[in-house]
Amino acid sequence: MIPELGQFSLILALLVALVLGVLPMIGAQRGRERWIALARPAAYVQCGLVALSFALLAHAFLVQDFSVAYVAEHSNSVLPVRYRFSAVWGAHEGSLLLWALILSVWTALVARFSRSLPDTFVARVLSVLGLVSVGFLSLTLVTSNPFLRHLPGLADGNDLNPLLQDFGMIVHPPMLYMGFVGFAVAFAFAVAALIEGRVDTRWVRWSRPWTLVAWSFLTLGIALGSWWAYYELGWGGWWFWDPVENASFMPWLIGTALIHSQAVTEKRGQLLRWTLLLAIIAFSLSLLGTFLVRSGVLTSVHAFASDPTRGAFILAFLGCVTGGALALYTWRAPRFSVDTGFEPVSRESLLLLNNVFLVAACAMVLLGTLYPLVAEAMGWGKVSVGPPYFGLLFPILTAPLFLLVPFGPLARWRQDQAMRIAAPFKIAFIAALVVAAAAFALARGLPLRAVLGIVLGVWVIAGTLTYVRRFRADPQRRARGLSRESIGMLIAHAGLGVFVIGVMLVESTSIEKDLRMARGESVEVRGLRFTFENIEPLDGPNYRADHGVFVVRSGERIVATLHPQKRAYRNRQVMTEAAIDPGFTRDLYVALGEPLDGGKAWAVRIYHKPFIRWIWLGALFMMAGGLFAAADKRLRERRAQALTDAGADALGAAA
Amino acid sequence: MNPIRRKRLLLILLGLAAIGIASALVLLALRENLQHFVSPSDVDAGKAAIGQRIRIGGVVEEGSVRRGGEGLDVRFVVTDRFKTLRVHFRGILPDLFREGQSVIASGALTGPDLFEADEVLAKHDENYMPAEVADAIARGKAKKAEQAP
Amino acid sequence: MRRLNFAMPLLLFAGLAVLLYSGLGKDTRTVPSPLVGKMAPAFDLPDLLDPTQRVSGQSLRGRVYLLNVWGSWCVACVQEHPILMRLAASGRLPIIGLNWKDEPEAAVALLRRNGDPYSAIAADREGRTAIDFGVYGAPESFLVDAQGRILYKHIGPLDWASVERQLFTRIEGSTP
Numbered sequence: 001m002i003p004e005l006g007q008f009s010l011i012l013a014l015l016v017a018l019v020l021g022v023l024p025m026i027g028a029q030r031g032r033e034r035w036i037a038l039a040r041p042a043a044y045v046q047c048g049l050v051a052l053s054f055a056l057l058a059h060a061f062l063v064q065d066f067s068v069a070y071v072a073e074h075s076n077s078v079l080p081v082r083y084r085f086s087a088v089w090g091a092h093e094g095s096l097l098l099w100a101l102i103l104s105v106w107t108a109l110v111a112r113f114s115r116s117l118p119d120t121f122v123a124r125v126l127s128v129l130g131l132v133s134v135g136f137l138s139l140t141l142v143t144s145n146p147f148l149r150h151l152p153g154l155a156d157g158n159d160l161n162p163l164l165q166d167f168g169m170i171v172h173p174p175m176l177y178m179g180f181v182g183f184a185v186a187f188a189f190a191v192a193a194l195i196e197g198r199v200d201t202r203w204v205r206w207s208r209p210w211t212l213v214a215w216s217f218l219t220l221g222i223a224l225g226s227w228w229a230y231y232e233l234g235w236g237g238w239w240f241w242d243p244v245e246n247a248s249f250m251p252w253l254i255g256t257a258l259i260h261s262q263a264v265t266e267k268r269g270q271l272l273r274w275t276l277l278l279a280i281i282a283f284s285l286s287l288l289g290t291f292l293v294r295s296g297v298l299t300s301v302h303a304f305a306s307d308p309t310r311g312a313f314i315l316a317f318l319g320c321v322t323g324g325a326l327a328l329y330t331w332r333a334p335r336f337s338v339d340t341g342f343e344p345v346s347r348e349s350l351l352l353l354n355n356v357f358l359v360a361a362c363a364m365v366l367l368g369t370l371y372p373l374v375a376e377a378m379g380w381g382k383v384s385v386g387p388p389y390f391g392l393l394f395p396i397l398t399a400p401l402f403l404l405v406p407f408g409p410l411a412r413w414r415q416d417q418a419m420r421i422a423a424p425f426k427i428a429f430i431a432a433l434v435v436a437a438a439a440f441a442l443a444r445g446l447p448l449r450a451v452l453g454i455v456l457g458v459w460v461i462a463g464t465l466t467y468v469r470r471f472r473a474d475p476q477r478r479a480r481g482l483s484r485e486s487i488g489m490l491i492a493h494a495g496l497g498v499f500v501i502g503v504m505l506v507e508s509t510s511i512e513k514d515l516r517m518a519r520g521e522s523v524e525v526r527g528l529r530f531t532f533e534n535i536e537p538l539d540g541p542n543y544r545a546d547h548g549v550f551v552v553r554s555g556e557r558i559v560a561t562l563h564p565q566k567r568a569y570r571n572r573q574v575m576t577e578a579a580i581d582p583g584f585t586r587d588l589y590v591a592l593g594e595p596l597d598g599g600k601a602w603a604v605r606i607y608h609k610p611f612i613r614w615i616w617l618g619a620l621f622m623m624a625g626g627l628f629a630a631a632d633k634r635l636r637e638r639r640a641q642a643l644t645d646a647g648a649d650a651l652g653a654a655a
Numbered sequence: 656m657n658p659i660r661r662k663r664l665l666l667i668l669l670g671l672a673a674i675g676i677a678s679a680l681v682l683l684a685l686r687e688n689l690q691h692f693v694s695p696s697d698v699d700a701g702k703a704a705i706g707q708r709i710r711i712g713g714v715v716e717e718g719s720v721r722r723g724g725e726g727l728d729v730r731f732v733v734t735d736r737f738k739t740l741r742v743h744f745r746g747i748l749p750d751l752f753r754e755g756q757s758v759i760a761s762g763a764l765t766g767p768d769l770f771e772a773d774e775v776l777a778k779h780d781e782n783y784m785p786a787e788v789a790d791a792i793a794r795g796k797a798k799k800a801e802q803a804p
Numbered sequence: 805m806r807r808l809n810f811a812m813p814l815l816l817f818a819g820l821a822v823l824l825y826s827g828l829g830k831d832t833r834t835v836p837s838p839l840v841g842k843m844a845p846a847f848d849l850p851d852l853l854d855p856t857q858r859v860s861g862q863s864l865r866g867r868v869y870l871l872n873v874w875g876s877w878c879v880a881c882v883q884e885h886p887i888l889m890r891l892a893a894s895g896r897l898p899i900i901g902l903n904w905k906d907e908p909e910a911a912v913a914l915l916r917r918n919g920d921p922y923s924a925i926a927a928d929r930e931g932r933t934a935i936d937f938g939v940y941g942a943p944e945s946f947l948v949d950a951q952g953r954i955l956y957k958h959i960g961p962l963d964w965a966s967v968e969r970q971l972f973t974r975i976e977g978s979t980p
């Protein structure tokens with residue numbers, strides 16, 4: 001009864017989405033007040049209906065209604081309660097419903113917080129979002145209905161994949177989807193602007209907070225995924241250039257370009273076409289990611305159960321959304337022509353370079369991810385593109401970015417001189433070299449990559465501090481105070497520096513040892529002694545485990561006691577639970593391999609990973625920076641500042 | 656040519672040059688880092704060069720897994736039900752590695768019938784087999800059936 | 805000329821879409837299995853319900869049958885179960901079960917609860933026969949003719965439309 005209600009609610013939501021997608025758009029075109037006014041209420045109603053549907057699915061999981069096929073496939077009677085909830089989005093059908101839910105929530109939020117925008121514009125934006133919703137809801141209902149019953153009923157369900165029974169897995173997908181779906185808002189703003197043929201760039205200011213928040217969530221979601229893979233998968237890796245990971249990373253790269261491009265367009269009216277295109281591409285990449293993960297086109301650790309029918313549907317959807325938006329761009333973009341109002345050396349051009357490098361990096365990742373598909377289509381055989389490709393090219397394409405980041409905020413708009421920009425950074429440059437040399441000395445020798453990483457990271461951080469120094473030195477700016485947008489920028493850029501230090505250090509100096517250890521044996525890793533003290537069986541709620549005890553000592557002092565486990569779950573899956581001693585400057589990581597010689601010894605994996613936490617710390621900084629910037633008062637003021645509007649109107653008149 | 660035009664032209668040329676270099680770099684890196692997927696039958700037919708980095712896939716032949724002495728040496732045989740290939744690996748095998756189950760190994764041939772693996776993958780649900788492996792096996796079986804009278 | 809500039813993103817996307825679409829079509833699930841038209845792999849396994857008896861490909865020669873790969877752990881198999889019951893009731897095509905990597909007690913219990921559409925069930929506990937058949941998931945079904953040649957492979961749960969369009973049409977064509 002209740003699952004049927006959930007399905008019914010979803011069908012109603014689809015109908016409302018259809019109304020939302022069509023009527024307000026036509027209303028805006030034809031000036032029909034009543035239809036325009038439908039937009040906001042429709043958005044709220046849609047959100048309520050999808051939320052209800054989701055709640056009912058969650059209910060089915062919580063009460064363990066195994067007559068619902070989806071519940072039976074991914075949950076069973078001994079699954080702990082908290083995982084029953086996260087199992088809702090643990091597989092394809094439920095995760096699509098989560099997408100739809102988050103989309104309807106963003107739509108409702110845009111409806112709520114857009115009072116200061118012209119109603120016709122808002123109507124168009126909401127309509128675009130409604131049409132996207134139509135796509136997702138119909139995709140869910142037609143190909144991936146989570147409410148399907150099956151008869152005869154099962155007495156008990158399968159288990160949820162043990163890899164997914166974990167806190168990280170509870171939080172990671174929702175955060176990720178908040179990001180992907182959030183880009184739909186930037187997309188909708190861009191499409192609405194294209195439809196209206198708005199030459200002035202006020203709409204960019206309105207779309208900035210939404211884009212910044214979406215980007216922040218995406219940053220968090222990706223960082224969570226990386227952190228989760230690190231502690232859950234038992235191999236000590238934090239990024240594998242897996243197609244599904246790449247599918248989330250590409251929108252992030254474009255999203256980063258987008259938030260910077262939006263800043264330029266908002267303040268100077270430049271790079272408008274870049275901003276429009278990037279907004280379209282960011283969301284399109286989110287959709288592409290959805291396609292890649294669910295269609296079976298690429299094999300991957302993460303991929304959901306693949307299905308060509310779903311794949312075809314998503315592809316058609318992608319074709320309509322992206323194809324439609326790009327066609328609109330091709331048609332309307334010429335009228336947005338603005339004279340290139342800046343010189344080769346200026347803040348605009350630095351940010352243009354930023355766009356270029358990020359797009360190039362994204363294209364490189366896209367090529368590597370899709371190449372196996374191309375190869376198969378052309379009959380070149382089955383190939384896979386490994387991490388070496390990405391690992392080599394990504395640093396090359398992004399290194400220029402790290403070098404240029406500190407200069408951007410201090411460069412003048414429109415016209416500047418290279419020497420003038422570079423002058424204040426002498427100290428930062430020297431600091432970078434000094435710190436790297438000090439680290440080299442302290443560590444008694446470091447690999448080249450580690451040194452480079454420290455140089456770049458300290459350069460970015462010191463460069464960011466240079467901005468603060470210059471800011472405080474100028475009495476006028478000091479009086480005005482640092483805007484939240486600037487604070488956000490500083491935090492995020494600093495986070496970038498922290499990130500690159502973490503990455504380069506851990507990739508070049510981590511120690512990984514796979515070895516055979518018998519009970520009582522010890523091994524030395526970087527001055528620490530790891531002793532395999534004991535191993536014994538242990539029972540969990542839905543698994544049986546071998547529970548190991550490892551003690552780490554530095555001399556006589558005990559540094560950590562670690563308890564790695566090898567678990568066998570009900571559905572006969574075997575899982576490695578790694579034991580980690582986290583630290584600011586290093587992680588100690590122990591995982592059990594397999595029993596050898598009938599259990600007399602074990603294959604054991606021991607890692608010493610310096611500075612790995614800095615990777616996620618840097619990402620958290622970036623996220624925080626994005627949220628700070630989104631909260632900037634200037635982006636939210638109802639009455640637009642006279643200066644900005646006058647400038648915009650002048651632009652409008654000139655076009 | 657007026658200075659603005661010239662500046663623009665310069666920028667465009669620079670841009671094209673950069674794109675050209677970047678593309679060349681990318682394609683080069685791509686070619687160096689591709690891994691072809693082969694089956695034991697392919698290796699037997701000489702389709703894979705010695706020393707070339709490739710992936711092999713098939714099923715772990717029952718009764719073929721041997722653990723080495725002191726270290727983490729392991730030897731096993733991969734089969735596609737038609738031809739076999741010996742594999743040597745030093746390290747910890749993934750949780751889902753089992754005799755009679757599908758496996759994909761990454762590495763290179765050190766001889767016409769010995770494969771040195773540096774990565775062994777069995778990351779799937781134990782009831783799932785990668786499409787490549789299933790195909791390889793079906794082809795192997797078909798060939799075998801053709802050979803039998 | 806300028807228009808071409810603006811159209812570039814759209815054109816690039818169109819190319820990408822074509823590529824992705826071709827990738828879908830090439831998906832091995834929609835391409836016929838390499839075994840279709842070839843002789844079915846030999847097998848000789850214990851009968852699930854009476855392990856003293858054997859079920860072998862050899863003993864099944866002489867009539868067309870459907871080999872259905874299933875397991876008590878497979879939820880999608882439960883979905884296709886009513887179709888199998890209906891097919892068995894029609895009497896047009898005997899169904900031989902290949903119980904894949906399953907616990908016999910669980911398999912027997914499921915049949916007792918939901919009904920048994922199979923003329924015989926081979927217990928493939930290790931899964932080697934399934935591997936020989938190139939099975940990569942359950943449920944899968946193979947239509948085998950009287951000489952032991954594979955006529956058709958169906959991946960995923962059967963639905964009645966497929967039974968009529970793919971199975972019944974092929975039985976007509978093959979010699980009994």
